[in-house]
Amino acid sequence: MPNRPPRLCSRCRRTAPAGQRCLCSPAWTGHNGYTGSGSTRRWRTLRAAKLAADPICERPTCRALATEVDHITPVSAEGDRYDWANLASLCSPCHLDKTLTEALAARWG
Template sequence: MPTAPPSRCLVTGCTDWAVARGRCAEHYTPWEQRSARNTNTDRRRARAFRSAVLRRDGVCRACGQRDAVEADHVRPVADGGARYDPANGQGLCAPCHDSKTRSENAARNRQRARG
């Protein structure tokens, strides 16, 4: 079965080969493992994060015109951002959140393609 060619680490300036999730051994941090024991806690913490961010912001931080309806991570969790810290959150309207997510994904894909 064919496999993908090796690629370089996604972290800017790092030239090591990626070993997992596009990162080298130095920059790779494993995802939090979910289990039957912590699923409810994760949901509670996620709801608390969302409500704290939306309560704090109220209006979209990007455009400042519409009500904030989505809690977005300023620094994506995949890039090392804190998952449940409201300081890493911002309230966005749906169109601004979609636009931000698309641009982050496009940048991540361009970085992977450069290899």
């Protein structure tokens, strides 16, 4: 039975073994890079409403314009995806910082 040839990684453009994630992929992603965002109409509507209601980043020391809506308690940790109280409007740098902090804690914690 022949083996599948290596695939070209869409992130770093290097070859990666077929059926395995590339070394450049974060550990929290699946083997195909899917992070489970699953954007739905309900989520997009809730996101737009949250950004309209809280247009400034909700991090205490930041006053930038919010462009992202993040879950305070991650959905993967039993957080409710559509609960308004579980949402925070964040600017992109704060959202990236929070996401990386949570990912490193999950990876090494």
